[in-house]
Amino acid sequence: MSESIVRRTPWPKSSSRPVVTPLQPSVVYASPDPDGLDRQYDEGSGYTYAREGHPNATVLAQKIDRLEGASGGIISGSGMGAIGNVFLGLLKAGDHVVGGDQLYGRSLRLMTEDLPRLGIETTLADPTDARRIEAALRPETKMILVEVVSNPTIRIADMDGIAKLARDRGILLVVDNTFTTPRGYRPFDHGADIVVHSVTKLLAGHSDATLGYAVARDPALNEKIYVANVTWGFTPSPFDCWLAERGLHSFELRYDRAEVTATRLAEALAKMPGVTRVLHPSRPDHPDHNRVQSVLGDRPGNMLSFEVEGGRAAANALTRAAPDIAFAPTLGDVGTTLSHPASSSHRALTEAARAEIGISEGFFRVSVGLEDPELLIREFEDAISAARSA
Incomplete structure (x- = not known):
């Protein structure tokens, strides 16, 4: 009868170390004895159970x-x-x-x-x-x-x-x-x-x-x-x-690239027919522009919002005309994502409550990603043109 291999194989020793952080999915960690477990809890050293x-x-x-x-x-x-x-x-x-x-x-x-x-x-x-x-x-x-x-x-x-x-x-x-x-x-x-x-x-x-x-x-x-x-x-x-x-590891590079692109996209959106307003901290017409510098300095960020005419029909047309811009209730991805708060994050609010904070059926939030700025601008031009036609 062969020896059991269940939990009997030690972790390989090495004089070198991994460059990438090891993934450790273990739920539990074995301690040497009760005194050792006491020390772990009392001193906050080591791990016992993954929930902790x-x-x-x-x-x-x-x-x-x-x-x-x-x-x-x-x-x-x-x-x-x-x-x-x-x-x-x-x-x-x-x-x-x-x-x-x-x-x-x-x-x-x-x-x-x-x-x-x-x-x-x-x-x-x-x-x-x-x-x-x-x-x-x-x-x-x-x-x-x-x-x-x-x-x-x-x-x-x-x-x-x-x-x-x-x-x-x-x-x-x-x-x-x-x-x-x-x-x-x-x-x-x-x-x-x-x-x-x-x-x-x-x-x-x-x-x-x-x-x-x-x-x-x-x-x-x-x-x-x-x-x-x-x-x-x-x-x-x-x-x-x-x-x-x-x-x-790539956070700062991603943030900086997306921030520059968001500023360019905000400028372009503001010039497109059918867009009634654009919200991005870089814009002089932002309602809190007098506070941007003291709070954010020169970091307007990668997030912007805009509004189009036409209500839900225009919103549907806009998203359908931009298939390569993910219409999804999230932000911060490497790719640009488009969100419609009235049907996602703020759907639980009444229409009147949404209107009170400036969210209409034509209101969209954009999380700008790492795409080429000119490509994004063209895609939004097509999408907003489709919204106007609707």
Whole structure:
């Protein structure tokens, strides 16, 4: 009878090391004895069970930490998981949260439906004016959640005013930095207490990994966010972490290239017949143009939105006439993607609620990718021409 090979083959030793981070899908890690396991938990060294952490998540978190000027970042299974960790770890029934009124659609749902169900009260206010945020505060307000650049309306938050307000009142400021990324804005440099990301988007950059990231400046708060991540089981996949780490290696190159192309595309769209408005921070007609320089400097980013005449019929015609531009509710891919908020991210809002924040049936969001700018401009010209004909 041959010897068993089940869990009996040691990992090969080598005097060299792998250049590429190894993928470690193991769910469990064996310890030498109970004393050794105690030391691991007491000292925070090593790994025990993947829900509590694994090497690929650690490597990815450390790389994003370096970009954000942070330490101890926590990787979760999605961007919404990261936001959920912050809420679940730091808030309790009776607390109050103020959020920007133009947050990502699922963040809006979390604020308006799910947190109140848990006894956490919420108020939405215009983040482009710190006075509106201030007016929404209550004695029990514990947290403010904003996006630097709103999704999908591309409005620029009054970050200096909101940060001062939060600091003066002792309220935690949480910044969703998904759109801007640390290439465009580093929240901790401007007074934020907590930063969250949907790593799925620009950081990973290839639409093949679903992950989130959260980190607090205060280690004590960070520990509470980590505990929520472990307890609620927002476990990130090692494979997705491995893919996202690979994507990070080209992040700055991708961001810079897409940003330049987005600026050119915004200029071209503004000249096309049938386009009623274009929103990109580089444009002098942007509604928050007076704030762009102080918040974003010369980094307008790769995200833009535009509106066409004609309602849903025009929207259908536009997307059908651009088959090589993926019509998909995502952003940050190497390829340009087109999103229609009224039928995707903000479909849960009433038509009147969408209109109030500037989202019509002819409103589109564009995540600009790495294609040749002239090619993209031609494709959008054809698509918008088809929308006019509709």
